[in-house]
Each structure stands twice: as C-alpha cells, then as structure tokens.
Amino acid sequence: MFIPALFLIYHQKYLTINKNSVNSYKFSKFDVIITIGTIIFTQLIGVLTSLTYEYFIPEHILKIIKDFGGQEELIKMLSFENGNIFIIILSICIGPAIAEEFIFRGYLQKNLTKFYSPKKSIILTSVVFSLIHLNVFGVFGIFLLSCVIGYYKEKTNSLLMPIIIHFSNNLFSVILSSFI
Numbered sequence: 001m002f003i004p005a006l007f008l009i010y011h012q013k014y015l016t017i018n019k020n021s022v023n024s025y026k027f028s029k030f031d032v033i034i035t036i037g038t039i040i041f042t043q044l045i046g047v048l049t050s051l052t053y054e055y056f057i058p059e060h061i062l063k064i065i066k067d068f069g070g071q072e073e074l075i076k077m078l079s080f081e082n083g084n085i086f087i088i089i090l091s092i093c094i095g096p097a098i099a100e101e102f103i104f105r106g107y108l109q110k111n112l113t114k115f116y117s118p119k120k121s122i123i124l125t126s127v128v129f130s131l132i133h134l135n136v137f138g139v140f141g142i143f144l145l146s147c148v149i150g151y152y153k154e155k156t157n158s159l160l161m162p163i164i165i166h167f168s169n170n171l172f173s174v175i176l177s178s179f180i
Contacts, residue, residue: 038148039169042141043176092174097166104129104146105153105162113154122150145169 104125112121126146130139145165152161 035148035152035165038145039165039172042138042145042169043172045141046135046138046173088174089171093167093170097163097170100129101149101153101159101162101166105150106159109150109153118154122147122154125150 108128109121109125112124116124126143129146130143133139133142135142149162149165152165153159
C-alpha cells in the first residue's frame, strides 16, 4: 500500500489534505456521534465475531479463513508484549491511515466521482476497501466505516478527516486488542 501511496503523493494532483476546506465544513454533534458510533460499532462487530465464529464455523473451514486473511499474524503484531508500542502505532495506525486514504479516497473515490454520483463512488470505494482488507469476519464493519470516511472526504474535499477517522479506528482496535 505504501508504494502506490507514495506515487500518488509524489504526483501531487491527488494530494488533497486541505485544512481550510475542513475548517469550512461545520461539524455538528450528529457528525461526532455518527463517527464515534461507527468506530465503536465496527470494533464491536470485530470483537463479537472473533469471540463467536469458532462456534459457528467448522474447524477446517475456520483454518482456511484464518490462513487466507492473515488474522493470526495481525493478532501477533498487535501484541504489546512482543513489540515496541511506537512501531505498533506507526505500522498499524499511522501508516495505513495515510497510505490507504490516499489510495482509496484520494485516488479511487475521486476518480469514480467522474463517472458516478458521489454516493455510488463512496459505496464502490467502500466495497473495494472492505474486500482488500481480507477480513471475512469484519467485512461489514469495515464497509460501514469506509462509507463514513468517504462521506467526510466528499463533504470536506480533504483527506485530513478521513485520515484522522481511519487512524482513530485503528488506534481503538490496537487498544482493544490488548485487552482481549
């Protein structure tokens, strides 16, 4: 993800971190509630599915899903016991928030709006975003969060809010995974 993002940043026509456009958007209490609620809902779906999927999916299929999605490696990476907190925050929270937002909202969503309505562009980008994460159990939550992030990209015409929301979600996930 980082190499395509660096390419897009280098070709600055996709560099749309515009603080002034974010400042001109008037955030309401509803915006804050929806954003925080979506992050919590996304994490709740992840926790519930990770706690219950073993009861509903046969073990041989579960092994295939875990191996395919790389969930075991992700769980090991998230462990504070095995790693430096700075490396964990950088590699799971900061890096992906910036790189993925440049690729998905800065490039894909922006280009899809040339052919489709903003609403369809957000949905299509969110489908790709949720599938690329290879998280069978969290696909719905990731899709929902991606729709919210895409909405704020459209409303603010900037990647600043999407990066902040994405970072917050990943940070919340890291913190939550350290307790589970």
